Structure formats: structure tokens, C-alpha cells
Amino acid sequence: MRAVVRLIILSLIASLFAGAADAAPAPLPRLVVILVVDQMRGDYLDRFGFQWTGGLRRLVDDGAWFRRAAYPYFTTVTCAGHATVSTGAFPRTHGMVGNSWFDRDTGRGVLCTSDASVTTISYGAPVAGGNGPSRLLVPTLADEMRAQLPVLSRVVTLSGKERTAITLAGHRADAVSWFSSAAGTFVTSSAYTPTPVPFIADALKASPVASDYGKTWTRMLPIDRYLFTDKGLGEKPPAYWTSEFPHVLAGSDGRPDAQFYDAWTTSPFLDDYLGRLAIASVNALKLGQGRGTDFLGVSFSALDSVGHDFGPTSHEVQDVLARLDQTIGALLAHLDRSVGAGNYVVALTGDHGAAPIPEQTAALGIDAGRLDAATLTQAAVKGLQAAFGAGEYTVHSQYAELILEPAVVEKLRRDPRALDQVLGALRAVPGVAGAYFGDHLDADAAAGDRDARAALLSYYPGRSGDFVVVPKPYWFYVTADGTPQPGSATTHGSMYAYDQHVPLILFGAGIKSGEYLRAATPADIAPTLAHLCGITLARIDGEVLVEALLPAAVPPPLPARPAGAPKQ
Numbered sequence: 085m086r087a088v089v090r091l092i093i094l095s096l097i098a099s100l101f102a103g104a105a106d107a108a109p110a111p112l113p114r115l116v117v118i119l120v121v122d123q124m125r126g127d128y129l130d131r132f133g134f135q136w137t138g139g140l141r142r143l144v145d146d147g148a149w150f151r152r153a154a155y156p157y158f159t160t161v162t163c164a165g166h167a168t169v170s171t172g173a174f175p176r177t178h179g180m181v182g183n184s185w186f187d188r189d190t191g192r193g194v195l196c197t198s199d200a201s202v203t204t205i206s207y208g209a210p211v212a213g214g215n216g217p218s219r220l221l222v223p224t225l226a227d228e229m230r231a232q233l234p235v236l237s238r239v240v241t242l243s244g245k246e247r248t249a250i251t252l253a254g255h256r257a258d259a260v261s262w263f264s265s266a267a268g269t270f271v272t273s274s275a276y277t278p279t280p281v282p283f284i285a286d287a288l289k290a291s292p293v294a295s296d297y298g299k300t301w302t303r304m305l306p307i308d309r310y311l312f313t314d315k316g317l318g319e320k321p322p323a324y325w326t327s328e329f330p331h332v333l334a335g336s337d338g339r340p341d342a343q344f345y346d347a348w349t350t351s352p353f354l355d356d357y358l359g360r361l362a363i364a365s366v367n368a369l370k371l372g373q374g375r376g377t378d379f380l381g382v383s384f385s386a387l388d389s390v391g392h393d394f395g396p397t398s399h400e401v402q403d404v405l406a407r408l409d410q411t412i413g414a415l416l417a418h419l420d421r422s423v424g425a426g427n428y429v430v431a432l433t434g435d436h437g438a439a440p441i442p443e444q445t446a447a448l449g450i451d452a453g454r455l456d457a458a459t460l461t462q463a464a465v466k467g468l469q470a471a472f473g474a475g476e477y478t479v480h481s482q483y484a485e486l487i488l489e490p491a492v493v494e495k496l497r498r499d500p501r502a503l504d505q506v507l508g509a510l511r512a513v514p515g516v517a518g519a520y521f522g523d524h525l526d527a528d529a530a531a532g533d534r535d536a537r538a539a540l541l542s543y544y545p546g547r548s549g550d551f552v553v554v555p556k557p558y559w560f561y562v563t564a565d566g567t568p569q570p571g572s573a574t575t576h577g578s579m580y581a582y583d584q585h586v587p588l589i590l591f592g593a594g595i596k597s598g599e600y601l602r603a604a605t606p607a608d609i610a611p612t613l614a615h616l617c618g619i620t621l622a623r624i625d626g627e628v629l630v631e632a633l634l635p636a637a638v639p640p641p642l643p644a645r646p647a648g649a650p651k652q
């Protein structure tokens with residue numbers, strides 16, 4: 085009897101494989117596109133989406149929209165977010181714990197992409213220093229595409245910032261370009277190419293950034309299409325602008341200088357330029373038009389600068405998005421013509437959100453404020469003096485983290501009472517919600533502390549601080565040498581929803597459109613795109629968003645076990 089049952093099961097399996105062989109295999113996307121909008125909050129889609137008619141509109145309407153997507157970790161900043169998108173891992177795995185961190189070997193802060201072994205390759209004025217992917221500890225999706233696909237993928241990334249262009253690309257690429265104020269144009273790195281890439285040089289020459297000099301940024305839409313007010317409480321525009329439109333892009337002495345380039349990167353002109361450079365790259369390298377699958381990554385940076393200065397309800401933020409909608413629309417229309425609609429797949433997301441401007445929150449009677457990070461170091465020193473007696477203690481601060489002398493950390497490890505005194509001093513600082521000793525994050529998280537869990541996902545031993553200090557909701561730190569500058573109206577970098585919740589939309593080849601309400605994170609983007617390309621990522625924290633895949637792209641399901649069949 086048992087043999088008969090086994091025979092039936094075997095024939096069921098055989099028929100399943102026969103069926104699978106008959107079904108047309110899912111075609112590989114010819115181009116994978118990742119679009120990251122720096123500082124784009126998830127709720128902008130609901131709030132401002134009615135203003136959009138172009139590419140953002142198309143992605144929302146025709147894509148697979150994961151409405152609850154959010155980063156689950158504490159340090160919601162640019163470098164960490166982009167590395168999470170490109171690798172499918174969280175900072176605890178990919179190692180990009182912040183835009184910068186304290187390097188214990190040299191006793192100095194380092195940028196996440198700084199690399200003394202490489203040089204900057206400039207398309208304009210020479211630029212000192214070097215940036216590269218050496219601190220990114222896992223391969224990116226683009227790296228794995230190049231490694232695994234039978235036809236070598238061409239990889240292009242473009243951005244207003246080095247840390248986003250580099251992290252989106254990974255360890256090798258055909259063109260990785262970002263804007264540099266010091267160069268007055270775009271630059272790249274000897275990590276990718278020993279000389280300027282000819283097609284990028286041609287595109288920059290054909291349309292110099294300086295040709296935007298003297299232009300005026302005005303509202304694109306009629307004023308009654310904007311929500312909230314143009315002159316919001318607590319806005320901190322750059323010194324050369326007011327909080328109200330229009331904004332002129334000019335230098336301090338009538339020519340393109342640092343002020344002009346600062347204004348340009350705080351305006352939609354930057355994003356528009358990136359969109360045109362992306363189209364030029366598609367044309368020059370015939371991306372998505374060869375035999376393999378290529379990769380294009382664009383990080384639109386303007387929203388971050390604008391959001392920091394004007395805040396998330398400002399007319400400026402709404403206008404950057406309304407114009408980005410047109411920029412992305414033009415890019416998608418170009419991909420339809422050159423690659424073919426349905427032959428490419430797009431992922432759209434943000435790298436982090438942004439807090440409301442504290443003055444606006446406080447005016448509603450809700451506790452909110454800014455906290456000078458130096459206050460934390462002073463509190464730590466006081467705690468150490470209370471624990472160990474008067475003396476000199478060196479405490480470095482890196483945003484929400486504190487780094488102590490190794491010998492002092494060792495003493496704290498052996499002295500729980502002294503550790504409690506330091507933690508108590510930090511927790512007593514106004515605006516602080518909680519303080520954690522890095523060594524204990526694992527245990528604190530295991531005990532059910534949600535903030536500790538979020539901090540742990542951002543924590544990489546040796547790079548992260550000895551202490552992690554969590555601000556209260558609507559509070560954030562300002563530092564002289566970190567993000568943001570003390571003059572910023574607002575910032576991001578916490579585990580609160582306004583910082584963690586971002587858009588996540590998949591669109592195009594192999595994607596089933598719709599709205600999806602399950603929890604998701606931007607770490608799911610790379611695994612899902614890898615699945616569509618038929619490749620694997622070795623070490624991920626995210627997962628494949630199977631609900632959004634068209635049936636052909638999902639592996640065939642196992643046969644249902646017939647009722648009464650023996651367990652196997």
C-alpha cells in the first residue's frame with residue numbers, strides 16, 4: 085500500500101516538473117534601475133502625491149508599492165541607508181554604520197567612503213583626497229551581477245554625494261560619478277578608473293553645471309497646489325536665501341563659486357542634471373540594450389539639503405518632489421524608448437526620512453528640541469568622575485555615540501556600579517530617552533528593549549561607539565563636525581517613524597503592481613532584484629518580496645500533500 089502512495093506522489097512530482105518545463109521561463113530584466121531619493125519620507129507619497137503627474141505618479145500607480153516600508157535600525161543616515169539598499173543587509177552586516185565614525189586606530193573621525201589609498205579623478209578643478217568602497221564590507225547587488233551573470237553587467241551610478249554614488253555601485257563599475265563643489269563639476273575615484281571616463285566627460289562638457297548660474301528657482305505649480313505655508317516656523321534657509329520663494333542661484337561675487345555650488349546642490353537643478361546625466365549614460369553605454377543585464381543607480385540628493393534647511397512641510401520640499409516627478413518621468417520615458425517598456429525593472433526608495441522642525445512641533449505643545457552633542461560628552465565625563473574620582477577623561481562624540489579611552493572602557497566592563505553611574509548621567513540629559521553600553525546591546529535587545537534592538541542593527545563593533553545615546557521623539561543632536569551643522573532646521577538619524585519610514589516601490593519587468601501592506605524594509609530591494617536576475621546575494625538581512633513578483637518569476641510551488649499521505 086505504501087509503495088502505491090509513493091508511486092502516486094512521484095507521478096505528481098513528475099507532472100509538476102513537466103508543467104514547469106512547459107511554462108515560459110521569466111525573461112531576465114535587461115536593465116536594473118535603483119532610484120534613491122535622499123531624505124524622502126514614506127508619507128510624502130500620501131501627502132504630496134496629488135501634485136505629481138510624471139514619473140513618481142507612474143511608479144505609484146503602476147508599481148508594487150510597499151506602503152509600510154521602513155528601516156528597522158537606529159542610525160537612519162545617508163551612507164547606512166544607501167549601503168542597505170545596495171547590499172540587502174543592515175549596517176551590523178555591511179559595516180556602514182554612519183556617514184562617518186570614529187576611527188580608533190588614528191583617533192580621528194573618518195568618512196564612510198574616505199580612502200587614503202585612492203585619489204579623486206576630477207572632470208574639472210583638481211580635488212584633494214580620495215573616496216572609495218573599501219569600508220563597505222559586503223558585495224553589492226551590482227557587484228554580484230557582475231560576478232554571476234554570464235554576460236558582464238555594465239554598472240553606472242550618479243549622485244550629488246560621494247557616499248551615495250559609491251555605495252550604490254560597489255567595488256567595481258564602469259562609471260561612478262558625483263558632484264563636487266571643490267571641482268565645480270562631477271568627479272570619480274581611482275578606485276573605479278585611472279582616468280576620466282570619456283562619455284561622462286563629454287556629457288559634462290556639453291552641459292556645464294555653471295550654465296545654471298544666475299537661474300532662479302521658483303514654484304513649478306500654481307501656489308494653491310502647495311500645502312502648508314512657505315514661511316514655516318523654524319526654517320533655516322542658507323544665508324544667501326530667505327525662507328520664501330523665489331531663490332536665485334548666484335555666487336557671492338558674481339561668478340560660480342562655493343556659494344553658487346551650495347545653492348545649486350540645494351535646488352532641483354541638481355536632480356534635473358542627474359536625470360539628464362542618467363539618460364546620457366544609457367545612450368553612451370547602450371545600457372539595457374546588450375545581451376546581458378546592466379545596472380543604473382541614481383541617488384537624487386537635492387531633497388536632503390532642502391529638507392534640512394526648510395523642513396518636511398515646506399513649499400521647497402514639495403517643489404523639489406514635483407520637479408523630481410518630471411525628471412523621473414523623462415528618464416522612464418527614455419528607458420521605454422531605448423530599453424523597451426517591460427524590459428527593465430525599477431526600485432524607488434529613500435535612504436531615511438526627516439524629523440519635523442522642532443519649533444513647529446513645540447508650538448503644538450509636544451516636547452521637541454535640539455541637543456548639542458557636546459552636552460553628552462560633558463555628562464559622560466561627569467559620570468566617570470563620579471564613578472572613578474576626579475581626573476581627566478577623553479570622550480569623543482560621533483552624533484549619538486560616545487567613544488572613550490580603551491582603558492576606561494575596560495574598567496567599566498569590570499565595574500557594573502561605575503557603568504550604571506555613567507549611563508545614569510547620560511540618561512539625565514534633557515532630550516535623552518535612553519543610553520546603552522555597546523557591549524550590552526545584545527542582552528538589552530534580547531530582553532525586549534525595542535530601542536536596543538534598533539541600535540543593535542546599526543551596531544558594528546570597532547566602528548560604533550562605546551555608548552549609544554537615544555534621543556527622545558522629536559529631539560535630535562546637533563554637532564559641530566557631524567550631521568547636521570548646528571544651523572540646520574531639522575535632521576534625521578533616529579529610530580522614530582518619521583526617520584525610518586520611506587517609500588518602497590518596485591516597477592517593471594517581473595513586477596506585479598498593487599499596494600502591499602506587509603512589513604518590508606529597503607534591505608528587501610536587493611534580494612528581490614537579485615531573484616529577478618537569477619542571482620544570489622551571499623549575506624543578506626532582507627528577503628525577497630515574493631508578493632510583488634509575477635507568477636513566472638516565482639519558483640514553482642511544491643505539490644500539496646494528498647490527504648492521508650504519510651509525512652515525509
Ligand SMILES: [Zn+2]
Pocket residue numbers: 123162388389392567576
Ligand atoms: Zn541628511
